Amino acid sequence: MTLTELRYIVAVARERHFGRAADACFVSQPTLSVAVRKLEEELNTQIFERTNTEVSMTSLGGLIVDQAQRVLEEANSLKHLAMHGQDPLSGPLRLGAIYTIAPYLLPSLVRIARERLPNIPLFLEENYTVRLLEILRQGALDCLVLAEPFTNTGLNQIDLYDEPFLVAVPKGHPWEFRKSIPHLELKEQNTLLLGTGNCFRDHVLGVCPELNRFGSGATLGEQRSFEGSSLETIRQMVASGIGISVMPRTSVADPDATDQLIRYIPFEDPIPTRRICLVWRKNFPRAAAMEELAKVIRESDLPGVTYL
Numbered sequence: 552m553t554l555t556e557l558r559y560i561v562a563v564a565r566e567r568h569f570g571r572a573a574d575a576c577f578v579s580q581p582t583l584s585v586a587v588r589k590l591e592e593e594l595n596t597q598i599f600e601r602t603n604t605e606v607s608m609t610s611l612g613g614l615i616v617d618q619a620q621r622v623l624e625e626a627n628s629l630k631h632l633a634m635h636g637q638d639p640l641s642g643p644l645r646l647g648a649i650y651t652i653a654p655y656l657l658p659s660l661v662r663i664a665r666e667r668l669p670n671i672p673l674f675l676e677e678n679y680t681v682r683l684l685e686i687l688r689q690g691a692l693d694c695l696v697l698a699e700p701f702t703n704t705g706l707n708q709i710d711l712y713d714e715p716f717l718v719a720v721p722k723g724h725p726w727e728f729r730k731s732i733p734h735l736e737l738k739e740q741n742t743l744l745l746g747t748g749n750c751f752r753d754h755v756l757g758v759c760p761e762l763n764r765f766g767s768g769a770t771l772g773e774q775r776s777f778e779g780s781s782l783e784t785i786r787q788m789v790a791s792g793i794g795i796s797v798m799p800r801t802s803v804a805d806p807d808a809t810d811q812l813i814r815y816i817p818f819e820d821p822i823p824t825r826r827i828c829l830v831w832r833k834n835f836p837r838a839a840a841m842e843e844l845a846k847v848i849r850e851s852d853l854p855g856v857t858y859l
Contacts, residue, residue: 741794
């Protein structure tokens, strides 16, 4: 049994597909398949059930994969301890961030980190919360910037800042010159949301759960919620006049600008917000680097947020 074989079965469990798992591990599919079969023979048990269309874990296979993931985490911690134990502020960090944070935080974060933490280059990845947590626990990322809520079992956490939301309306909309919007009024409008799986969609539905009753894909003229694949796509749809939306404050450079196709309006109290956090595995040996990274994030001068 080798760590490589354990990485392979964790990858297969994650991807539910031998070809995609092989791509993720940078090996050929036959190489990965032979290694998985060899491990199954060594353990004298079937880890995966294979059909022409899908791969699933057996009940015992799920327990084996969970244990393999823990072994890989400990092995990864051992590597970090050996490489950076004497100086946790030296060596790269692999940082993940969700799609609705990364484009607005990372430019200033990288700029300040180059000055404040010159010996800690950042490898960066964007993804959904669930996927990032999975990659973190597998040891392929060191830390994450996420929005609450999320499952933080086995993780350390530093709260970074609270971020308010704004209502985005197209130029010429009846709300264009309003000073604030009660969140319950959103249900009266065609509202643009991110697709299922994006946590910011859940935040918006938490503010106005009535939006969830409409579904998506309506024809214009019907009162519905529409979906976009990213905040920037939704922004352009608002500008085109399809409907209104809700944006995190950091995604808006200048909410008071009057020469644009979109007007950004604050919510009335209670103003909806989201809390942004830095998280990492409890057994990750570079806690000092996490503390310094949190300081850099708090120095990033993001617009409109309240640092904690």
